[in-house]
Amino acid sequence: MSTLCVPSQVPPVSDDCEQLHKAFKGWGTNEGLIISILGHRNAAQRKVIQKTYAETYGEDLLKVLDKELSSDFERIVKLWALDPPERDAHLANEATKRWTKSNQVLVEIACTRSTQDLLHAKQAYHALYKKSLEEDVGYHTTGDFRKLLLPLVSTYRYEGEEVNMTVAKAEAKILHEKISGKAYADDDLIRILATRSKTQINATLNHYKNEFGKDINKDLKADPKDEFLALLRSTIKCLNFPEKYFEKSLRLAINKTGTDEGALTRVVATRAEVDMKIIKECFEKRNTTPLDRAIVKDTTGDYEKMLLTLIGHGDS
Template identity: 35%
Template structure:
């Protein structure tokens, strides 16, 4: 569920474009005014504002935002201006081709998305960057991690809740045979099952694995695999159970200890605000006994804090 709050009485996209232009004019940008508009508009409304801005001022709103804002608030707002598919494509492209290659960020986005979300952002990826997602994965990833990602982005998967109990038990036994039962790991079996099965099926496999062998599939993955391959498998498995719980965990880790991982904080809050932030907030409070709003408030400041809290939505 989205946490983006839209005003009950909306100004027109044209009026929003004019107000943004006024916020840019003069000495220094009125960042509070920019946030007050853009943090409270959905993807369709933001696209209409961009069109109106281009029509009236013959300029690109995204470029103007980039030149007027700075630091973390700039990174967050510029990313927010995309629709969800373009946002995912942008994050993955930057992670796979930027100055610093961030395989973990690319892996997280790919392995936490549904098959339909992946197909959408694959199409945008090619249209926007003129290259196939698979080509960038091929170039930057390696070994079993690369094989899993390539299989995961190209294999159609069922998105319904129905599962075949016989197939579930067969897969649980196959994974045990491929991992804990033998010396060395048959990675091909893990790649095959994790990349081709639906989320509901994989969650059922995990339950069957525990019932039959007395161990969790998560522990088996940690024991039998390592590195980025392990991270990808665990992301797929945890999102098969509960994406909200998974992202609550990632957010907590980003804000835990000395210093804040702002890149992760921005990525999760901006990409999930229109999708399932309500569930993430609930899971965060359940697990950590603290509201996500309070955690974000204590780890951020200024306009950056105001923007992220607007996307996280009101605290209850």
């Protein structure tokens, strides 16, 4: 489901490092060379490139990129170059320091990553920031937001396929009762979303729709301007259908006055190796225009080229 295109014959890592080193020398940075290398290497290969570059030239590749590149192009190249757990730790750390919309980023990391990926991101957070993600989420959030986000980032979900239909039916009823009573931050509602396996939650939400005639997220649109309800809807989408969640993130980032480069960069950098193929299909179906065309219309220069490279534009 990845859109990353890695050549069948990858050059030796020493060659990649030498070419990158050349790209930074001279009068101007060779951005095209950087895209042609980093934009066509997977996470494991990028990690080895970083290690070898440091050993060969005595410099941290990420710091060199920081020095040589600028603006949105710098942001996407640096995010992409990061090892995925470190990238998630970095994004989560940024999100804990801001309010409102950035909470969506914490939900993305907590609910769309596998149990192991979330654990690795939290371990990377320890190493980078000398404290835990839970500690920062607890400190920087308040009220209902903290009540939801803290258990989401603390969870270690079961990842098997087993489903208990008795539990699904009982918990669909609990969810309906709480939502009907506007008890959106109820302990049981949060417990179900924060602890059950994604397969179990899917069964519960299917039963909810069958039994009560409406998709749960429609019932959670009682007050469209309520930020906590928006976060709850995002939580459910991320757990149940992440590709649709990311399609909407891209649509909102592109289809408005002034592109939201932050969201566009984050989604492309974090999903290119995961499920970008499905996200692209969802995007075209929903918007009747391909994602690459929307990106070309809304971005320019090296930033545009890097985005298109990562979503597999022009690659067979």
